[in-house]
Amino acid sequence: MSSPTAAQRDRAARLLHGQKRILEMIATGEPLSDILHAITALIETHSEGIFCSILLLDESGQRLYPAAAASLPEAYNQAIRGVQIGPDVGSCGTAAYLGQRVISPDLTTDPKWARYRELALTHGLRSCWSEPIRSRSGQVLGTFAIYSRQVAEPDAEQLRLIEIAGHLAGIALDRQRAAEELRRAKQAAEDASAAKDQFLAVLSHELRTPLTPVLATINLLQQRSDLPADLRPDLAMLHRNVQLQARLIDDLLDLTRIARGKLELQFELSDVHELLRAAVSTCRPDIDAGRLHLRYELSARRHQVWADAARLQQVFWNLLSNAVKFTPPGGSITLRSSTLRDQQQGEWIRIQVIDTGIGFEPQELPRLFGAFEQGQGSTPRRFGGIGLGLTIARTLTQLHGGRLWGESQGSNRGATFTVELPLHQQEAEATTKASARSSQSSAAESKPPQDAGQPPAADDKATGELNLLLVDDHADTAQVLARLLRSLGYHVTTASSVAEALSVAEAARTATPPKPFDLLVCDLGLPDGSGLDVVRQLKLKQPIKSIALSGFGMEDDVRRSLEAGFDQHLTKPVDLDVLDAVIRELRFGPQ
Structure with missing residues (x-):
């Protein structure tokens, strides 16, 4: 060859x-x-x-x-x-x-x-x-x-x-x-994800919207000076349960966000002790109702962390809420903080929620952090809730670079849940003054000056000059919110659609003399469009402060509201005092 x-x-x-x-x-x-x-x-x-x-x-x-x-x-x-x-x-x-x-x-x-x-x-x-x-x-x-x-x-x-x-x-x-x-599989997955997002947004809206007039009516009744004293505790109970229902909706949506990697955190320098006190304030009515003794033992010298303050407060609220739920009347709950030093990982803060409640057997511990689980699974569910709090709390803690676990010596011997978080390395020494002050308090913590669910206190700044446009297609919500806002001295005009809102606003702007609206409170889901259309169109005609008030409360909903021109986005159901505070801040600046 x-x-x-x-x-x-x-x-x-x-x-x-x-x-x-x-x-x-x-x-x-x-x-x-x-x-x-x-x-x-x-x-x-x-x-x-x-x-x-x-x-x-x-x-x-x-x-x-x-x-x-x-x-x-x-x-x-x-x-x-x-x-x-x-x-x-x-x-x-x-x-x-x-x-x-x-x-x-x-x-x-x-x-x-x-x-x-x-x-x-x-x-x-x-x-x-x-x-x-x-x-x-x-x-x-x-x-x-x-x-x-x-x-x-x-x-x-x-x-x-x-x-x-x-x-x-x-x-x-x-x-x-x-x-x-x-590409097709990716597109199908994206379409399915978008469909799930849309479903969750609609689910949130439909579950939250009916709660809004209920909560608003409670607020309205609480304002009445002739309300019999024996009815006020009943209204407070209704108020707490509406908020609990909203919390359960939030938990379901949070679990879905976590499972799909959609949970977004907004990190900032946050004070752990302040967040603990805020969680206590939220749980105060249930603590008092259960005649529970709450003690602070906050001895951490440093207590500022890099965190999403709202989400970290949610962790503490879940732990404290569980302690309240599972501790019999007359029991005690202790909130304890301390500082840990690790040569490799630096300084950490440890937060413990310790109760004298029903506790759990050691073999039940793995189940406690599972979704839809409660301890003592062999017995009937004697306690409220759907078993998501600890699952969400642990995930949120991990997203903050921390860890969460629970301990108990056995049934009816109480429980301790511990959160450990890395301290912010650039915390100023001045923050130690607050921890030194809080560490001196080991006696029972005193009540806040105003119980949750009470109507907002009168403000010395006049509200009568504020011309407010309220847009909501849910008739019950619009009617009760309008009455509440008028009771606070606001001049309120209502509309139930995009077209009606724009027509009413134009008529007010071109009246003789002109009476343009100072502030817009608007739902997002309207029969002929969106509240986003309303705020965009109004801001083309005149400067106006605006609040999106909607059952649509997913992160994308909030982002779209702010991008469209809303100054604030509040998720239904909203307390009157919260709504009033936001209106005043937009009108008069921070109080």
């Missing part, structure tokens, strides 16, 4: 380089059309006097369409476009039908070309060799063909070129199909 000549070695090197370049195009995800044209160009430059063509099957697998055939006459490509494959449909139609190579050395005598002979001869084509293009699984995807103007049989090198071209085209088509399947 003779050694290859220099010319042969050069041709082989160029062929190898061309294959490598095409494989790089496939690997880097270049357009399929560019890759298929590169394959035909490579074969054409490697063998003189030939024309290459790649035809691909349609989705039905029955018709062939040109994908790369730049050197063939365009009229010929158009004439064979969409050709039905079969046992006697030229070289390519037959190769695709049989799934095997078809060699037609003379088109003038080959019976498979009877229907296409005149077409081929018109364009000077005399021979055709076609190779099926297969996927990795063996499915026929199309054909690669070499045409010649001469009557000819392919030699060994040309047969090898056909095989190489068919193989490269198969790899490219496999990669393109995989990418398309991945």
Whole structure:
């Protein structure tokens, strides 16, 4: 056997380089059309006097369409476009039908070309060799063909070129199909995610909206000076349970956000002791109702952390709420803090919620942090809640770089839940004064000056001049909120749709004398559009402060509200004192 000549070695090197370049195009995800044209160009430059063509099957697998055939006459490509494959449909139609190579050395005598002979001869084509293009699984995807103007049989090198071209085209088509399947799967997942987001937003809105007029009515009744004293505790109880219902809705939505990685945290420098006291304030009515003794033992020298204050307070509220729930009347709850120093991890703060309640057996500990679980699973559920608090609290703690665990000596021997968080490294020394002051208090903590659920105290700043537009399509909510806001001295006009809101605002702005609205309180879900449309349109006509008040409370809802021009976004149900405070802050500045 003779050694290859220099010319042969050069041709082989160029062929190898061309294959490598095409494989790089496939690997880097270049357009399929560019890759298929590169394959035909490579074969054409490697063998003189030939024309290459790649035809691909349609989705039905029955018709062939040109994908790369730049050197063939365009009229010929158009004439064979969409050709039905079969046992006697030229070289390519037959190769695709049989799934095997078809060699037609003379088109003038080959019976498979009877229907296409005149077409081929018109364009000077005399021979055709076609190779099926297969996927990795063996499915026929199309054909690669070499045409010649001469009557000819392919030699060994040309047969090898056909095989190489068919193989490269198969790899490219496999990669393109995989990418398309991945794109479709990604799109389906994104569509499903968007559908879930929409469902959660609507669920939140529909669950929260009915609570708003209930809470507002409670606030309205609490303002009445002639309300019998024995009814005030009942209203406070109703108030607490409406808030509990809202909290349960929040827990369900938070669990879903956590599971889908959608929970967003807004970090800032936060005081752990202040957040603990805020959690106590929220739980105060239940603490008092259970005649529980609450003790502070806050001895941490440093207590500022980098955290989402609202979410960290939620952790403490969940732990304290559980302690209240599972501690019998007359029991005690202790809030304790201390500072830990670790040579590798630096300084941490430890927060403990210690109760004298029902406790739990050690084997129940793994279940406590599972969703929808409570301790003592073998007994009936004697306590309220849906078992999400600890699951959410632990996840939120971990998202803050901390850890949370629970301990108990057994049933009816109390429980201790511990949170450890890294301290903020740049905390100023001045913050230690507050911790020193709080560490002196180990006696029972005194009540806050005003119980939760009470109407806001009178303010010395007049509200009567504030012209307020309230937009809500929920009739009960609009009616009760309007009465409440009027009871505080605001001048309130209501509307129930985008069109009505814009019409009322325009009439007020162009009245004689003009009486434009100073502030907008607007729901988002309206029958003819969105509250976002209202605020955008109003701000084009006049400067106006605005509050989105809606059952839509997902992070995306809040973001869209602020981007549309709302100054604040409050989620239903909202306490009157909270709404009033936000209105005053927008009107008069921070109080």
